[in-house]
Amino acid sequence: MIAVDVMGGDRAPHVVLEGGLAAARKSVPVAFYGPGTMIERWLDAKDPVWRKYAIVVIDAPDAIDMAAEPVSAVRKKTNSSLVRAVASVSAGKSAAVVSAGNSGALMAAAALFIGKQEGIERPAIAGFLPSSQGKVLVLDLGANTDCRPHHLQQFAHMGAHYVTQVTKNTRPRVGVLSNGHEPGKGNVIVKEAHQLLQKDTLNFIGNVEPYDIFAGRVDVVVCDGFVGNVLLKTMESVAEQVHTHATARGEMFPVRGGALLLGVKGVVLVCHGNADAWAIEQALVQAWDMTHRNNYK
Amino acid sequence: MIAVDVMGGDRAPHVVLEGGLAAARKSVPVAFYGPGTMIERWLDAKDPVWRKYAIVVIDAPDAIDMAAEPVSAVRKKTNSSLVRAVASVSAGKSAAVVSAGNSGALMAAAALFIGKQEGIERPAIAGFLPSSQGKVLVLDLGANTDCRPHHLQQFAHMGAHYVTQVTKNTRPRVGVLSNGHEPGKGNVIVKEAHQLLQKDTLNFIGNVEPYDIFAGRVDVVVCDGFVGNVLLKTMESVAEQVHTHATARGEMFPVRGGALLLGVKGVVLVCHGNADAWAIEQALVQAWDMTHRNNYK
Secondary structure, three states: OEEEEOOOOOOOOHHHHHHHHHHHHOOOOEEEEEOHHHHHHHHHHHOOOHHHOOEEEEEOOEOOOOOOOHHHHHHHOOOEHHHHHHHHHHOOOOOEEEEOOOHHHHHHHHHHHHOEOOOOOOOEEEEEEEEOOEEEEEEOOOOOOOOOHHHHHHHHHHHHHHHHHHOOOOOOEEEEEOOOOOOOOOOHHHHHHHHHHHOOOOEEEEEEOHHHHHOOOOOEEEOOHHHHHHHHHHHHHHHHHHOHHHHHOOOOOHHHOOEEEEOEOOEEEEOOOOOOHHHHHHHHHHHHHHHOOOOOO | OEEEEOOOOOOOOHHHHHHHHHHHHOOOOEEEEEOHHHHHHHHHHHOOOHHHOOEEEEEOOEOOOOOOOHHHHHHHOOOEHHHHHHHHHHOOOOOEEEEOOOHHHHHHHHHHHHOEOOOOOOOEEEEEEEEOOEEEEEEOOOOOOOOOHHHHHHHHHHHHHHHHHHOOOOOOEEEEEOOOOOOOOOOHHHHHHHHHHHOOOOEEEEEEOHHHHHOOOOOEEEOOHHHHHHHHHHHHHHHHHHOHHHHHOOOOOHHHOOEEEEOEOOEEEEOOOOOOHHHHHHHHHHHHHHHOOOOOO
């Protein structure tokens, strides 16, 4: 099953239920975590024969607010849709979890219940951004607003490892996002991360600028979650301004389905807070594909 | 006169000379600072009657490298095109200076020769970004990669003051760029800047996201120069990818002419390192308009 956090996101629960139902109709086994009676009533009204799909409903009556302080919310709301959905992965009941909820809480719950990978201090949100040469993995897209240089180094390892797993590329080019190509460019954290990565075993190509991402001159780009979030949201905003229709349903930006939380020992997909039903559906399909193909465990 | 740094920029001196000549043909008085003989030869070859325009050539044989360490370059290369062009403003010979050169060196030279405004610790590069409702002033776009919270507060004052000068808006809405609207969102610097701005006299509307800029929900946006540079370059890259022709000559992004260095007691326009002749021309026309209208001194 793929667990979905029904109460997560600005437009929950309806768009999450819609997206989940759409994925179930495409043969993705979906476990809805949220207020059980509400979910069953919604499904009954929407599709009287929903029980013929691989859908299960698990009652988790609480919800974590989008603005809640992540760690305390996860500790207190043990019966929330977010915590129960994440915990189902660690319990082996679900292969993956999809949530458009409070991303800090999702990360905290994943670290607490699923556990961090060996040597990783901070999980990071990774997403493939489009380039003229294919796709470029960028992380962190928003999980860690303040990073130390060695966190960026860890992100580089997490990202390179993931790209190697999902593509044929065994030696991905790794860059650190900066305001110029010269090694001396960047803020204090970026300059130190550059030094660390130069001594590392990765295929480090140095500083990269936003243009290098879209031109496909790099495979993995690391940055702190504040900068990554500005990058992602600027990209989306401009594309929407320039070309509304192409992007409205995410055709241009595949990250809109779900971004992956890297660094935890399980598959956690993070959707936008304002994800629509289509984005939730895509994330569920993506989670199912990832957990049932051999190239990702 | 408007002073132009002939040796500044990735494509100097030719595109700078071309842009300067084009501006002179539009009645902008242009002072070319750079290697005198080379400049005069170029002008003779390009337009034998160039002496009929308001063009002067001032011999400044040295050049500051794009990658040079700013402060020491400015101190050592006193006879460089950049330093001489900036110094001409403080000497009262030029009304403004335009440069596509090393932006750190330009800032250092401006602070050293023209002087910082009262109460401003760090000048910042400001540019108007396009929105569906007009234009939004964003600063810093790249002068200061590492900022303290009170620097962002000073940027807010500089930006609000400038917007009030050049538009009819006497109470511009000021926002701080963040990864979410809630006051608790942001990195450490942004959160503290938010607190400072809340107690300030400005019309502070709180945290804004990239989408708010393009939707015109704010008039002045402050961020550190690292984040601002990523924002600007992402915007330009995506727009170019999506809609190459509309942006090729800057129609979409007026910032491409020249961004303004705010916080110094004179008019300093910063062009992109890879500015083309059209961008240089626009910056010169812009500088001339600014210094010969009453709304900016």
